[in-house]
Amino acid sequence: MPDAFSIGQPVRVRAIYPPGHVRTPHYLRGRSGVVESIAGHFANPEELAYGRDGLPRRALYRVRFRQGELWPDYAGPAADTAVVDLYEHWLEPEGLP
Amino acid sequence: MRRHHDMGGEAAGPVDRADHDHAPWEKRVDALLRLLVDRKRRIMTVDELRRGIEELGPGAYDRMSYYQRWMASIGENLLEKGVITVDELGRKMAEVEARWRAEGWSGDGAPRGPGDA
Numbered sequence: 001m002p003d004a005f006s007i008g009q010p011v012r013v014r015a016i017y018p019p020g021h022v023r024t025p026h027y028l029r030g031r032s033g034v035v036e037s038i039a040g041h042f043a044n045p046e047e048l049a050y051g052r053d054g055l056p057r058r059a060l061y062r063v064r065f066r067q068g069e070l071w072p073d074y075a076g077p078a079a080d081t082a083v084v085d086l087y088e089h090w091l092e093p094e095g096l097p
Numbered sequence: 098m099r100r101h102h103d104m105g106g107e108a109a110g111p112v113d114r115a116d117h118d119h120a121p122w123e124k125r126v127d128a129l130l131r132l133l134v135d136r137k138r139r140i141m142t143v144d145e146l147r148r149g150i151e152e153l154g155p156g157a158y159d160r161m162s163y164y165q166r167w168m169a170s171i172g173e174n175l176l177e178k179g180v181i182t183v184d185e186l187g188r189k190m191a192e193v194e195a196r197w198r199a200e201g202w203s204g205d206g207a208p209r210g211p212g213d214a
Binding site: 017019020021025026027045046048049050051054070071 | 098099100103105106141142144145147148151178
């Protein structure tokens with residue numbers, strides 16, 4: 001299956017809050033960033049956590065966020081960013097309603 | 098809802114940057130996990146380890162040290178998978194505690210033994 005997102009593409013982290021083992025930190029939900037690179041394709045850890053095989057493999061993206069987008073009271077330089085590894089199923093294209 | 102362990106961005110106070118040695122029992126827990134997840138055995142995954150730690154709940158999560166959380170999760174996972182039984186684990190824990198007491202250790206609180214500094 002081709003990757004859903006490409007390098008440089010604006011994306012938004014899905015604002016969903018399922019119970020159980022997830023690999024997307026709470027502070028990123030609903031936040032917007034840009035795909036920095038594609039780290040590879042890996043068995044889904046959210047399935048591996050329950051003893052299943054995690055297949056098919058999922059694309060893992062390195063997504064860059066502005067620190068000011070993540071923390072309302074961020075006091076550092078405006079150019080500061082954070083890069084976080086996120087699996088494809090946690091991302092959606094930026095600009096959707 | 099934010100789960101307790103998912104605390105990125107929460108107020109946490111200063112970070113303790115002091116180096117510290119690991120106790121022998123902590124090194125054993127680390128080695129045990131590596132053997133359980135290796136390519137030869139594949140008895141459990143690090144993802145299952147993390148799930149087990151997250152399921153400890155806020156009280157135990159905060160009370161336990163890093164490797165105590167690992168040990169609790171490893172134990173739960175091995176019980177779920179049938180690698181060990183509750184009865185076996187209970188008997189072994191009693192046996193080890195009796196050995197500690199015979200060797201003069203208090204047997205309370207964190208795991209400890211004659212090999213620990």
